[in-house]
Amino acid sequence: MKVKVRGIYSTAITKLLLDEKIEVTQAAEAIKNALKIEDESKPDIIIEDTETKEGVYIYGNGSEKIVNLLKEKLKMSIFYKEEIGKIYCGIIKNTDQKAKSIVISLPDDEEGVLDLKSFWGYVKPGAKILVQSKGTYDGKIMLSTQLxxxxxxxxxxxxxxxxxxxxxxxxxxxxxxxxxxxxxxxxxxxxxxxxxxxxxxxxxxxxxxxxxxxxxxxxxxxxxxxxxxxxxxxGMNKYFILFDQNDKNELDKIRKTAMPTIMNHHKLKSAGYTILTDFAENLLDKYSDEEINKKINEVLLRYGPVKDKLYRLAFTRLNGTSFKIDGIVSELVVKDDEVQKLTINSRSEWGDRIYTLEKDLDYVDVLRNGEKERMLVIKPEIFPKFAKLITFDITAKKEENEIKVQNEDRLERLSKKGEISNELKDKMSQVINEMKQL
Known part of the structure; x- marks a missing residue:
């Protein structure tokens, strides 16, 4: 088994793989020199950054071994498994005219969605149909008839x-x-x-x-x-691994055994501060890690967030897809050169919303039309112009004087599939109980 690793997490993951006697091939030049890698042969497995840099995706024959290794080391991260290319004998359930799609019944009481435009012929409920998964979106299996x-x-x-x-x-x-x-x-x-x-x-x-x-x-x-x-x-499996801040810190420690690494290395690089991070790491022989981290926080705070200025919330879903919400900063709490609490007012065609996030909370408060909701997230990472959040698509809100949690069973399903650890499940279950105290 040979693995190719690219992206901002490549040094840490490469070092981890080599320590476990797993061969790495086609490494970047800096990693080749630091870890003495010469192999240039074709890889069996590829590891690359996700679109939002919040983690990596892994695919190729034998990926499960790499995923299981990372699960042992990174207990608070999410290991989302996307089954791509699986072919089903499905049964047509009905059509959704609003979404212009056909709902297909799949095994284990699951349902998939087929774009109506890609189906030729009469849609007959109860008829069988040969379809293939091409990924998921918003919790639904997306299907195609082009195998x-x-x-x-x-x-x-x-x-x-x-x-x-x-x-x-x-x-x-x-x-x-x-x-x-x-x-x-x-x-x-x-x-x-x-x-x-x-x-x-x-x-x-x-x-x-x-x-x-x-x-x-x-x-x-x-x-x-x-x-x-x-x-x-x-078909084949593709894994999306999303790292929380604690596990990014673990990757920092692993990287530090291979080359100079500052505190919050992966957090900063995932936000695009590559030049700042590389420059700071050249100063480690002159200043302590704590001194450098303090100065970085001071510098970043000078650039924002700023009250009454534009700000962005960048959400990453479990399958690596993302969405963004822009708004104006209306409240800001800063302590020890770090933003502790942030509120933004957002206007869109879906209505006005007020989002409040706190550095140490795993949920976001949302005020919409005078009604309060809470969204379950991995603790936000707050930067000058944007905050990065990983969302579970689990929401608590009051309906008819009763608190209801949308998708509350998702944690249990993720746990049963091995996509989150028991530690993360227990922690997030406690957070959901807190979310209910609206």
């Missing part, structure tokens, strides 16, 4: 085109693969050539295509014989 079957060097795509992955750069390699594709019996399938395919012999690639076409025949046979929601093909 993909995954191989090591090839992904075949129903009614698709022949194309290259972004990792194939050489014109010679691209020409070779296009020429091979022309000579293949693809029928109604297209090919996505995976990075590394250009180095394989033509016979190896042809044999792999034959194996994938056999899988297609097996999928069709299973679908023809199914009468209820079932899984026909497993």
């Amino acid at each position: 993909r079957i995954f191989g090591d060097n090839i992904i075949i795509i129903k009614n698709g085109f022949t194309k290259m992955s972004k990792g194939i750069h050489s014109n010679e390699g691209k020409t070779k693969l296009y020429d091979i594709a022309k000579g293949l019996n693809l029928k109604e399938w297209g090919i996505l050539w995976v990075q590394g395919a250009e180095d394989k012999e033509e016979e190896v690639l042809k044999q792999e295509l034959e194996e994938l076409q056999k899988k297609e025949a097996e999928i069709n046979e299973k679908f023809n014989n199914c009468n209820e929601p079932s899984i026909i093909y497993e």
Whole structure:
């Protein structure tokens, strides 16, 4: 097993993997030199930053071993598992005309959503349908009828085109693969050539295509014989790991054993303060970590937040997607050069809202039309122009003189799937009880 690690967490994770005797390949130059890595071969697993830099995503054969290792070290982080490419025998439940989608019944009482535009034919409730997951959004499994079957060097795509992955750069390699594709019996399938395919012999690639076409025949046979929601093909797993501040501190400690590292290294880099962080780490031989951290806090505070000025709340969902809320700072509490409490007023087409967050609280107060709600989050990280928050999409609000918690069972479901530790589940359950005291 070989792992490629890129992004702001790469040094810490690489050091952790090497300490566990796991091979790392294609490392960045600075890490190669610091940790004496020479391997440049093709990786089995890739670890990269999420879009919002709040964590990493991991994919590839054997990813579960890496995820389990990180679970042992990082107890307060979220390990969200996204099942991509799973093929189902689904049953059409109904249509949602408002969302312009078809609701599909899936195994284990789950439901998926298929875009109405991608479905050709009459929508008949109770009819079976062959669909594939392409990820989740807002807690729903998003489905497609354009199937993909995954191989090591090839992904075949129903009614698709022949194309290259972004990792194939050489014109010679691209020409070779296009020429091979022309000579293949693809029928109604297209090919996505995976990075590394250009180095394989033509016979190896042809044999792999034959194996994938056999899988297609097996999928069709299973679908023809199914009468209820079932899984026909497993696809692949992709893991989104979102780090809380305590676990970012743990990664700081691990990185410090490999190269000079200041306090809050990963917190600062995840917010885009790369130059500031690199500069500060060059001063560690002259000043203590505490002195540097104090000065950084002083400098950042000079730039904001500022009362009556624009500010942004940047939320990351468990699956790595994000949304932003902009508003005006109306209240600000500062102590020891750190923002302790922050309130912003936001106006949008959905109505006016007032958001209040505190540095040491795992929820955000929301005031909307005079009614108060609370959102469960990982403790906010507050910076001059924005705050970063990880949201569980669990909300407490008063309805008809009763406090109701939307998605309260989500913690239990995450725990059962191994996506959060018992420690994090217990902590957040206590926070939900606090949220109910509206």
